[in-house]
Amino acid sequence: MISHVLPTYNRAPLAFERGEGSWAIATDGTRYLDLGAGIAVNVLGHANPDLVAALTEQAGRIWHVSNLYQIPEQEKLADLLVKKTFADTVFFTNSGTEAAELAIKMVRKFWDHQGDPERIEILTFDGAFHGRSTGAIAAAGSDKMVKGFGPLMPGFRQLPWGDIEALKAVITDRTAAVLLEPIQGEGGIRPLDDAELREIRALCDKTGTLLVLDEVQCGMGRTGRLFAHEYAGIAPDIMMVAKGIGGGFPLGAVLATEQAAAGMVAGTHGSTYGGNPLACAVGARVMEIVADDTFLAEVNRKAALFRQKLEGLIAAHPNLFESVRGQGLMLGLKCKSAPADLVRAGYAQHILTVPAADDTLRLLPPLNISDEEIAEAVARLDKAAESLDA
Structure with a gap:
């Protein structure tokens, strides 16, 4: 039988009940670091005051x-x-x-x-x-x-x-x-x-x-x-x-x-x-x-930090990744195969990412993500990549 919600999406087996900044909290209480931001929507994170x-x-x-x-x-x-x-x-x-x-x-x-x-x-x-x-x-x-x-x-x-x-x-x-x-x-x-x-x-x-x-x-x-x-x-x-x-x-x-x-x-x-x-x-x-210049300067600073750490991730997993591309906090990890497996491996590490065409993993975090959360995000992506390498 057809589902009551028209089945036009291949949805992940996750449901979220609330969010806090860069984090989405699932119905079972698990906290996920959100690098998708609702596909570049939640520019100031979840439940921004x-x-x-x-x-x-x-x-x-x-x-x-x-x-x-x-x-x-x-x-x-x-x-x-x-x-x-x-x-x-x-x-x-x-x-x-x-x-x-x-x-x-x-x-x-x-x-x-x-x-x-x-x-x-x-x-x-x-x-x-x-x-x-x-x-x-x-x-x-x-x-x-x-x-x-x-x-x-x-x-x-x-x-x-x-x-x-x-x-x-x-x-x-x-x-x-x-x-x-x-x-x-x-x-x-x-x-x-x-x-x-x-x-x-x-x-x-x-x-x-x-x-x-x-x-x-x-x-x-x-x-x-x-x-x-x-x-x-x-x-x-x-x-x-x-x-x-x-x-x-x-x-x-x-x-x-x-x-x-x-x-x-x-x-x-x-x-x-x-x-x-x-x-x-x-x-x-x-x-x-x-639109504030100081806010945008921070986006650029964080983007440089994120990109630097992603370059290290690519170097650590040359069998999975080719390059990082994009501008600001609209970044893509070019993969050597379709990124669906990496997205799923990320769920196990409690991190959310978004796949795209051209074998690319999209990283679209809230623009006010912290430096500590950027470091945590790359660490979780590293663990997800290790699970695929294994």
């Missing part, structure tokens, strides 16, 4: 009114995002998938608004993950994502990851947009070089093409900058944000320049829950903490 206070205060005031009315908490968070980014305007969603759908709609509506509705082709890259809606899977285009779901939304062309020459060969003044992740998450923690990202921006400028960045996983301080594209010194026209922006509360957003958003007038998009007072109250507190 600042976020609990923000949510509790808002919960005692008002939860939901819908976007029929002005929402002060939404306006506060939008102001914070505009102040700290390239954007002129923000639309709030509940998830990264919803942000991807709006980003695609915004591109198409932009060109329709410009009087060129046939300019719809969006260039994307293999290994990408933009969510699981019909538009998002069409953008990614991988067999795993699209098989069995019938005709796909037209207007997407996938290119080899990081192949600038392939992009040069196809981008024209008829291309609607280029859509990419500065660092692929599900694709295996694969960063795009800063020089390549600058070249893509230049190609978009030359052809009048919109640049859309998906920073759902690599944004919100994860890389040591508020957003990963800042390292390249460029700005997108449209950007998708989610995961870390709510610190664990469901929240996403699309950020855009005034020009890119010109076609999105009243009635062109909407959301019942998007930007609700609860989510935005939490999101504003996350922004106040994570």
Whole structure:
């Protein structure tokens, strides 16, 4: 018989009842060091007191009114995002998938608004993950994502990851947009070089093409900058944000320049829950903490410490690991085989990690993980690796 919860996930045999910072506590009381953070979501750890206070205060005031009315908490968070980014305007969603759908709609509506509705082709890259809606899977285009779901939304062309020459060969003044992740998450923690990202921006400028960045996983301080594209010194026209922006509360957003958003007038998009007072109250507190320069400097310092210790782990287990890659606290251990066994071995050592494509183990801890917890994490990964070596 089918389970009461639709069986679309291969779930681990673990259930958690509470959390404390970098630790998740299972229903049997076992404490697990959490290097997944809900897949880069819990940027300030579990049960962060600042976020609990923000949510509790808002919960005692008002939860939901819908976007029929002005929402002060939404306006506060939008102001914070505009102040700290390239954007002129923000639309709030509940998830990264919803942000991807709006980003695609915004591109198409932009060109329709410009009087060129046939300019719809969006260039994307293999290994990408933009969510699981019909538009998002069409953008990614991988067999795993699209098989069995019938005709796909037209207007997407996938290119080899990081192949600038392939992009040069196809981008024209008829291309609607280029859509990419500065660092692929599900694709295996694969960063795009800063020089390549600058070249893509230049190609978009030359052809009048919109640049859309998906920073759902690599944004919100994860890389040591508020957003990963800042390292390249460029700005997108449209950007998708989610995961870390709510610190664990469901929240996403699309950020855009005034020009890119010109076609999105009243009635062109909407959301019942998007930007609700609860989510935005939490999101504003996350922004106040994570966007601080001192906080981001600490992320970078901890990332250097973590990376140094991981290099030692790789040297100790050359049969299992090839390299460490990524930026900030968005790190990947490139393995010599699929990392599923290592993830399971980690459960025995009471540590949580996240597998990804390209034989990569993702390490996405809370951004406020302590030095001592970093050392403990590597020690537990070492024991998990020893069990596989044996």
